[in-house]
Amino acid sequence: MIGSAALQSARDAYRIEAECIREMLGYFDENAFSRAVELLCRAPRIGASGCGHSGIICQHFAHLMCCVERPARFISPAEAIHGATGFLQKGDVMVFASRGGKSAELLPIVKICKTKGVFIITVTENPDSPLALQSDVVLKQHVNRETDKWNAQGTTSTTSLCMIFHALQAAVVEETGYRAEQFAVIHPGGAVGERLNGGKK
Numbered sequence: 001m002i003g004s005a006a007l008q009s010a011r012d013a014y015r016i017e018a019e020c021i022r023e024m025l026g027y028f029d030e031n032a033f034s035r036a037v038e039l040l041c042r043a044p045r046i047g048a049s050g051c052g053h054s055g056i057i058c059q060h061f062a063h064l065m066c067c068v069e070r071p072a073r074f075i076s077p078a079e080a081i082h083g084a085t086g087f088l089q090k091g092d093v094m095v096f097a098s099r100g101g102k103s104a105e106l107l108p109i110v111k112i113c114k115t116k117g118v119f120i121i122t123v124t125e126n127p128d129s130p131l132a133l134q135s136d137v138v139l140k141q142h143v144n145r146e147t148d149k150w151n152a153q154g155t156t157s158t159t160s161l162c163m164i165f166h167a168l169q170a171a172v173v174e175e176t177g178y179r180a181e182q183f184a185v186i187h188p189g190g191a192v193g194e195r196l197n198g199g200k201k
Helices: 004-027 030-042 052-067 107-116 156-176 180-186 190-196
Strands: 046-050 072-074 093-097 119-124 137-140
Touching: 004 156, 030 119, 030 137, 030 156, 046 052, 052 072, 052 093, 052 156, 093 107, 107 119, 119 156
Parallel strands: 046 072, 046 093, 093 119, 119 137
Antiparallel strands: none
16 A cells, blocks of 8 residues: 555645646636637648647647547657648648747747748747747636646646647537547547447447
């Protein structure tokens, strides 16, 4: 059996992250969110980029968009400035995630997007940050605190970012009229595929 302090830390992690999600609704900007959904719905292609934990969640977001047939890919900050932004064309959308909005690795990608006529959506806690100020839409991230005792690891912040991305996907599904029957075609695998396809092999 692990120590009582470790068990309490685990319980606190549940509480901290649950409180964060509850508090996030207070920062929900309907106008900014609506604009972001409109851009995502009409974008021929969607890119997503971030560093560290934010980058990992951006990979998840790109997959979420593909699951509702919005062509998307994660663009590594390292590869972006070595040709990977060739994926993006005028009228596409690039989604950046940076809690502080100052990630130096992302700023050169912003310049490329501006030159190519790519719309920029940034998720950040800092609306006055360099990334936010150059964006077409800014979605406010809120983090009460990370779950570790040093308030340093990317834990609650990744949950917060995930929540925003999940909300975007839910809205995109509604706005595009995406149907379960469509998802069944591209997701025949696993228990979900079996359920969507009526148990057909």
